[in-house]
Amino acid sequence: xxxxxxxxxxxxxxxxxxxxxxxxxxxxxxxxxxxxxxxxxxxxxxxxxxxxxxxxxxxxxxxxxxxxxxxxxxxxxxxxxxxxxxxxxxxxxxxx
Numbered sequence: 001x002x003x004x005x006x007x008x009x010x011x012x013x014x015x016x017x018x019x020x021x022x023x024x025x026x027x028x029x030x031x032x033x034x035x036x037x038x039x040x041x042x043x044x045x046x047x048x049x050x051x052x053x054x055x056x057x058x059x060x061x062x063x064x065x066x067x068x069x070x071x072x073x074x075x076x077x078x079x080x081x082x083x084x085x086x087x088x089x090x091x092x093x094x095x096x
Contacts, residue, residue: 001060018054023076025055030072038062038089051090062089 025031029089038050043064051069053060056076065070068088075094 007067018058021055021077021080022054024053024073024082024092025093027072027074035063035065037066049090050088051092054093
């Protein structure tokens with residue numbers, strides 16, 4: 001039941017648009033291939049946490065990422081910087 005509720009909430013959250021000032025992009029040569037989807041209880045890695053990334057096409061599904069994720073990302077608006085926000089799932093987006 002938890003997995004179903006988590007899936008529905010994730011889908012609803014992902015349906016929300018992303019403000020163009022919040023958009024992150026992968027830097028050239030970077031990948032998210034090592035970032036598995038979060039389970040309903042979170043991530044299994046010791047230094048991983050569950051977060052959505054704010055891409056130009058919308059929010060990513062919740063992924064298990066490490067706190068150095070911003071080193072692999074850049075902001076679409078060069079006047080902003082990447083930031084990580086706590087929560088379940090957390091958020092990775094660009095801010096002033």
